[in-house]
Amino acid sequence: MDGTGTLMMNRFNTKKNSKYEFKKDAAMKRGEYEEIVSADEKICILKWKDNKVNSWMEYRQDCRANKMKTKDILDLLAFRLSVSEYLLAGSPRAAGDNREPEFAEMPSSSRYRPKPLPSVDKQRDGYNHWPVMDTLKEPRVCRAIKCTSRTRCRCSKCDVYLFLTKDRNCFYDFHN
Numbered sequence: 508m509d510g511t512g513t514l515m516m517n518r519f520n521t522k523k524n525s526k527y528e529f530k531k532d533a534a535m536k537r538g539e540y541e542e543i544v545s546a547d548e549k550i551c552i553l554k555w556k557d558n559k560v561n562s563w564m565e566y567r568q569d570c571r572a573n574k575m576k577t578k579d580i581l582d583l584l585a586f587r588l589s590v591s592e593y594l595l596a597g598s599p600r601a602a603g604d605n606r607e608p609e610f611a612e613m614p615s616s617s618r619y620r621p622k623p624l625p626s627v628d629k630q631r632d633g634y635n636h637w638p639v640m641d642t643l644k645e646p647r648v649c650r651a652i653k654c655t656s657r658t659r660c661r662c663s664k665c666d667v668y669l670f671l672t673k674d675r676n677c678f679y680d681f682h683n
């Protein structure tokens with residue numbers, strides 16, 4: 508739900524500004540409500556005469572915001588039953604049910620951001636650059652120029668990944 512607010516009837520229910528007119532208060536029974544939706548379905552206005560309808564109104568707006576089909580939206584009686592079931596039995600949803608799936612399913616490797624390269628002075632100082640093999644689920648892209656190989660070998664001083672096998676030594680190329 509994007510938001511709810513309370514309108515003063517005199518801001519809305521003037522014939523000049525709106526095509527629709529709600530029933531007069533005196534004509535409404537307690538618990539009765541009237542609902543209108545704007546043509547683009549972005550705004551839903553409900554007039555009610557009993558605060559108990561309030562949470563139902565919010566539920567209906569949630570449903571609309573989530574683009575639920577009208578037949579899937581509970582009617583007022585069913586909603587009242589589900590609210591009392593909820594109050595008696597606690598939340599029917601399992602814990603963690605409403606976590607954002609985008610975050611829950613994001614693989615950890617896609618969150619990795621390569622570290623910036625060290626300064627050229629540091630990179631070529633020829634002192635204390637040691638290859639270390641990291642325990643990684645996925646190897647990372649080698650940082651040697653124009654290299655796209657993936658490796659688990661990292662320079663301990665520069666803190667960047669550099670391909671290193673007996674056939675190709677990006678670790679050496681990077682530091683010289």
Ligand SMILES: [Zn+2]
Binds near residue numbers: 630662
């Ligand atoms: Zn290094």
Ligand SMILES: [Zn+2]
Binds near residue numbers: 649
């Ligand atoms: Zn490489």
